[in-house]
Amino acid sequence: MRPPPAVADTLRNGIPDRYLTPEDLAVIFKVPLETVYAWRKTRTGPPGFRIGKHVRYDPAEVLAYVAGRKDADRAAA
Incomplete structure (x- = not known):
């Protein structure tokens, strides 16, 4: 059996085509894994x-979260 591809190998539009792990989010957003866990605990990150x-994350919801953050930042500026 082949090992699963690395996150960087499966990226399309910056997001892999599969459910994401907390480790995947840490790699994608270039933050410590503890930050991803804190987002989950405080319900401030992607659902x-x-x-x-x-714990898994739907790539479509991660993209929607990013779009929402961009919109919020633009509105605040």
């Missing part, structure tokens, strides 16, 4: 969901 004990 995630659980599959058993694992």
Whole structure:
């Protein structure tokens, strides 16, 4: 069995074509993994969901989160 591709190998428009892990978000946004966990705890980052004990993120919702942040920053400027 082939190992899964690295995040950088699966990027399309900056986001992989699969559900994302917290580690993926840390790589994509270039932040520490602890930051991703803090976002989840405070509900300030992209919305995630659980599959058993694992947290995953829908790429479409991550893109929507980024678009919303951009809009909020533009409105504040």
